[in-house]
Amino acid sequence: MANPEIMDKVVSLCKRRGFIFQSSEIYGGLNSCWDYGPLGVELKRNVKEAWWRSVVYERDNVYGQDASILMHPEVWRASGHVEGFSDPLVDCKKCKRRFREDHLADKSKCPECGGELTESRQFNLMFKTFMGPIEDTASVVYMRPETAQGIFVNFLNVVNTMRAKLPFGIAQIGKAFRNEITPGNFTFRTREFEQMEIEFFVKPGTDDEWLEFWKNERFNWYLRYGMTKERLRLRQHDKDELAHYAKDCYDVEYEFPFGWSELEGIANRTDFDLTQHQTFSKKNLTYFEEESKSRFIPYVIEPSAGADRSTLAFLVDSYCEEEERVVLRLHPKLAPIKAAIFPLMRKDGHPEKAQEIERMLRPHFNVEYDETASIGKRYRRQDEIGTPYCVTVDNETMENDTVTVRERDSMEQVRIPMSGLLPMLLERLNAEKKPA
Known part of the structure; x- marks a missing residue:
């Protein structure tokens, strides 16, 4: 609808x-x-x-x-575009707007102001340009219409x-x-x-x-x-x-x-x-x-x-409005950014560890590093642009080299070793189906 x-x-x-x-x-x-x-x-x-x-x-x-x-201009003569690639054009005599006649329910009145329309004339849709230094008919070429x-x-x-x-x-x-x-x-x-x-x-x-x-x-x-x-x-x-x-x-x-x-x-x-x-x-x-x-x-x-x-x-x-967020539920293969990496805090080694993860992932797919605002706001930003996965570095990461991976659509979080992060993301991003 x-x-x-x-x-x-x-x-x-x-x-x-x-x-x-x-x-x-x-x-x-x-x-x-x-x-x-x-x-x-x-x-x-x-x-x-x-x-x-x-x-x-x-x-x-x-x-x-x-x-x-x-x-070559003859291509478009052979294809019929020079002679036949046109639409019926009408103008409003009052507001001067232009319309395709075949898109109008009433062929006699302007749909915007009710003014009288001109007689229909054919309008060729191809853009012309000129090849070479002299703008004459011998140098006319066309921007391809297909x-x-x-x-x-x-x-x-x-x-x-x-x-x-x-x-x-x-x-x-x-x-x-x-x-x-x-x-x-x-x-x-x-x-x-x-x-x-x-x-x-x-x-x-x-x-x-x-x-x-x-x-x-x-x-x-x-x-x-x-x-x-x-x-x-x-x-x-x-x-x-x-x-x-x-x-x-x-x-x-x-x-x-x-x-x-x-x-x-x-x-x-x-x-x-x-x-x-x-x-x-x-x-x-x-x-x-x-x-x-x-x-x-x-x-x-x-x-x-x-x-x-x-x-x-x-x-x-993919556009979806939920109670607390707007999310683009793009297929992972189409998503502009595949994973975002967040340090929970901008201290205690969190940024350095998150940047290490970013460097590990970046050769394999498009990633983004973000350390600004609260973790919740960072999640919402990534949801709105369709990022399938967010990876968070926190205090526990500093202790045992594990990270939290959050999935966009379900918002479910799992904790995995850093050594398993790349294989897991590659497997999920290469899957044919969107994440559940």
């Missing part, structure tokens, strides 16, 4: 604790542009690494790449260099840019964003079964990293909302505080893209199958997720 109040609290926490800041804030900010702070960049990096591990390292038929953001085309134009390169056999995929994480008319909902819809995308090439006739495989694989990935199942759903696109290149498509949707919205699309793109690039480039992009001694253009299954949207969803899903 939509709950804007929770969204406001998450946005406030992100600013207060160093997850996400307004871009160029000291100059008044830039609309719909955001900067990831010290904790946010760690969280997003962990989300991307979890994705990469699941789709590349844990599979033997998906290869990684990182294509250039700037590409990462997919960088994969399609490298199809033959990967086949030839990796001796790739169907079915196989190419995965990429990278920035994309869309001049959205109505961005909003914090980092959910922005003009600069990061995609986590796979183009999985298959033999025609096997595409339906591979679409089924990837829609289930990707849905379960979110569950694997602790997302609440009741807030996730798979929604099949109606025929009238399918992209022109798509045979079928499913969205993984999450119930954000502002309603159900897309996290990831899993589409059957058929052979549209490779066929288009073959036509425009005049290069042979067919695949030769040894078994049948035949050539054909592969079909493509595309799971395409938003890194920023996924990060936001994990933040929202």
Whole structure:
């Protein structure tokens, strides 16, 4: 159920604790542009690494790449973006605000002030820029609106260099840019964003079964990293909302505080893209199958997720208010800081022993040392940023080299020897399930 109040609290926490800041804030900010702070960049990096591990390292038929953001302008003509990548734009004659016409319930009145709207016109979403010293039409290039085309134009390169056999995929994480008319909902819809995308090439006739495989694989990935199942759903696109290149498509949707919205699309793109690039480039992009001694253009299954949207969803899903604390119940593999080390007192050798523990743990995962305020306040700070474990040095530590380990979600504490601390934390942090 939509709950804007929770969204406001998450946005406030992100600013207060160093997850996400307004871009160029000291100059008044830039609309719909955001900067990831010290904790946010760690969280997003962990989300991307979890994705990469699941789709590349844990599979033997998906290869990684990182294509250039700037590409030959003909790429975007072949893909259809130059001619067709646009939204219907209307302006309010009274308050001058702009809207996507297809997002308005009443096409004749401004939803903000009730003023009269202009006639609809198509607005291309691609950002233009210029390559070289002279700004003329011959030097126009585009900031890519998606990462997919960088994969399609490298199809033959990967086949030839990796001796790739169907079915196989190419995965990429990278920035994309869309001049959205109505961005909003914090980092959910922005003009600069990061995609986590796979183009999985298959033999025609096997595409339906591979679409089924990837829609289930990707849905379960979110569950694997602790997302609440009741807030996730798979929604099949109606025929009238399918992209022109798509045979079928499913969205993984999450119930954000502002309603159900897309996290990831899993589409059957058929052979549209490779066929288009073959036509425009005049290069042979067919695949030769040894078994049948035949050539054909592969079909493509595309799971395409938003890194920023996924990060936001994990933040929202983990946010929990309890009687005495706010806690982010992040999966340990996603948590920005894995363990915090506290000296109970700033004397009697406690800080030195705690810093010794910090030095022992730091080569293995991200840790934080904190000696300020009461132990209770330090626990609450770490709860609010999602740190799974806190380690406390006290008088007993100085006597027998044991420490107290507190688990975030249950707040249970156990006492263990310092020599067993690293093995215990590594075992728990590497577990697939969140701590009980």
